[in-house]
Amino acid sequence: MAGTGPVPKDPSQRRRRNADPVAGAVLPANGPTGPTPALPGGHDYDTRTLSWYETWRTSPQASTFLATDWQRLHMLAQLVEQYWLEPKKELLSEIRLNEAAMGGTPADRLRLRWTVAEEEAAPARRAARTRAATNRKNRVLKVVDGQAED
Structure with a gap:
């Protein structure tokens, strides 16, 4: 698209952390x-x-x-x-x-x-994913240590 210029970088990727002169919504x-x-x-x-x-x-x-x-x-x-x-x-x-x-x-x-x-339900989803990952990790550790449950 002519005249719009490049897409601005994400602020976290900038080398200079000056405040953005235009506040975003x-x-x-x-x-x-x-x-x-x-x-x-x-x-x-x-x-x-x-x-x-x-x-x-x-x-x-x-x-x-x-x-x-x-x-x-x-x-x-x-x-x-x-x-x-x-x-x-x-x-x-x-x-x-x-x-x-x-x-x-x-x-x-x-x-x-x-x-x-962020949606209001997003933190709950993120917490559920974290719990699931922790449970998976614990199951793997039990198998490695020889404490697998049937």
Whole structure:
């Protein structure tokens, strides 16, 4: 994509640890907390377009959307619908470009300096994985020491 420049490095990989001059936003992992607009005329769209819109509507990025961003997403839904009816690379290119402006990929979110907060259930999952790994390690140690249980 012309004019966007390289993707910024992850701050932990930088040699110089100067503060980032542009503070980034932390997006809620579960998306917007308040109401979000439905797709106007949604019943007229293909189910794949409706699914695409619902993904965007509940995405973490949607928590930052203003009225103009929702308007852009509604206009973009028409292009997505056209793409499903007759796939063309020009349509896909325009969709990709618009999605990039709204933080559609990890590289786009890095460029926008957005990070997604960890889900509330994530620490519990991580603790369960740690317990499972510890149990596995203990079973292996018992077998090696000759204390295997049947």
